[in-house]
Amino acid sequence: MPSPSPPVPAPRSLSVSSLTLKCTDSDKQNFNDDIVTFNIGGHIYSTTRLTINENVDSQSLLALIITNQTTTQLDHHGHYFIDRDGIYFRYILNYFRDKKLYLPENFTELKQLCSEAKYYQIDRLINEIENRLNRTNEQNNQLQIGLNFTLISNLNQGGRILTLIGPLKLIRLFSIETIGKQFLKIISNFNDPSNISCQCTFPLDDKLISCQPFDQLQRIVLAKQARKMGMAVSYCDDYFYIPIERQIMLRDELAQLLLNKYHGKLLHTNITYEKNSNTNHDSSYTLVENWFIPNISIAKCEETNGLSNKNESIYSNSSMTDGF
Template sequence: MPSPPPPVPAPRSLSVSSLIFKCADDEKKNFKDDIVTFNIGGHIYSTTCLTINDNVDSQSLLSLIISNRTTTQLDKNGHYFIDRDGTYFRYILNYFRDKKLLLPENFTELKQLCSEAKYYQIDRLVDEIENRLNTTNEHKKQLEIGLNFTLISSLSQGGKILTLIGPLKLISLFHIEPIGKKFLKIISSYTDPNNISCQCTFPVDDKLISCQPFDQLQRIVLAKQARKMGLAVSYCDDYFYIPIERQIMLRDELAQLLLNGCHGKLLHTNVTYEKKSNSDHDASYSLVENWFVPNISIAKCLETNGPINNNGNIYSSTSMTNGL
């Protein structure tokens, strides 16, 4: 009689708990790798669920949308449709990807971007944008505080500057000699040079700035200080002369510096005509301009020892504005 066949081992089975965990892990993995596409005001953006969930709170709008916990409408292609300005969402999505806010140079729509970040309930991004807004607003305020002055220049002879009428501090726009810088520093230590108004004349041949304050007491005090320091002084009218390190720049050079490097504004311009004799050849034309320049730009000139480098060239607008 044949022997019975050997027993067949029972198939190995998985417990209910292991099946639940395995399904949960697979679902979680697939969810992370899922690609989700948004139609935001007609702009189409695709990313992964992982990119969204790694950057937002579980109760924020985008998280609720991709987990199907909202009634967000789908477009005809099955994309989540959000009725917002899609041009700003690119910056939000890049913020998720790069973990930092990268914006184009001279970006001027921070308020609109902040509004979008608030809509999507991205608190960390809202805080960063608001910090930038506060910094930008403070910088704008600083650019509105400054000095007003009048610049008179010749329309002939290459447009030479003839006169600068304004606060003594404006002399720092020119690359003055060390003794002149020391003079301004001493004056600034006991009075505000913004309040010392001067009429500075520019000789054609001499490397000097001839300054005469309007107020008689100022003239006496400043001329006395200039004598102590060995600066040239005209005794008859209490003029004092501050030496500079190069020839006086032309009007166009100074205008370029003011506009491109100092956030300056040309407020008003006028042409004056002066006829010295009956001959038209003796007539002269002068350009009279009213300018404004912020205090922080003047301070930058002082930090860099003036806007003119050793080669006699005006510093580029980049080098002048980096510290502003």
């Protein structure tokens, strides 16, 4: 007679509660620390879920993507693939990390970046970019308001300035000695100080710029005042001389100063060749150039050179015609 089989233990009863996964605070932290990787138009970016969740609305595109609530494709590495310009996403991701928008100097693609921010539905970033766009547009508008003036340069064949003739405001390109600044502030009391031309002859051994008022009364008054202040005046009182500290010797140096430092625009150039002798070495040519300088650059230069006043500028705003 076969021996009886050993008793089989009754199956354990599993309760519903024992099958339910409990999500603890630690689990939530681990979820937020999970690394997510995006393939944005071929550019790969990795960050944590927490970085995304702290910076976007729960219903924005990136939040929905990382919670798998969209039909976003995965590339062959399992990265979330988004068919957008990946270059701009670096600025967006750094904005999340730093809580501030850092852009390269002279960044000119704010509109494109704003378009990307709108695609990802990042409202805070959109507002910051739009504020920057408004400030940039305002600055650009200010750069369109300014003064036109003419410079006449006599140069040798090497481009070295022999003589430079221009309006009084040409002096702002030089570092002016204290006595010269004081004298220019006196000139500011005239109704139209732009009616004073100045001429530089190089080399400037004495570092003086000769200035000649077109108006005869101005010539008499300013020559008298210049003498009283101890400044040099011509024998016939036609010129007074303003002392400077800096000299510009090359036309290219002068042009770069106007273009780069003062946001100037060269509007027109006319060249006249003058042969002073039978040798090419002594021949020269004359440049007649029309320039434009924005008012904001003029004001900045006045402030730098200590020539500006709070209530008035040494150069009348009414002289916004040819004549610098």
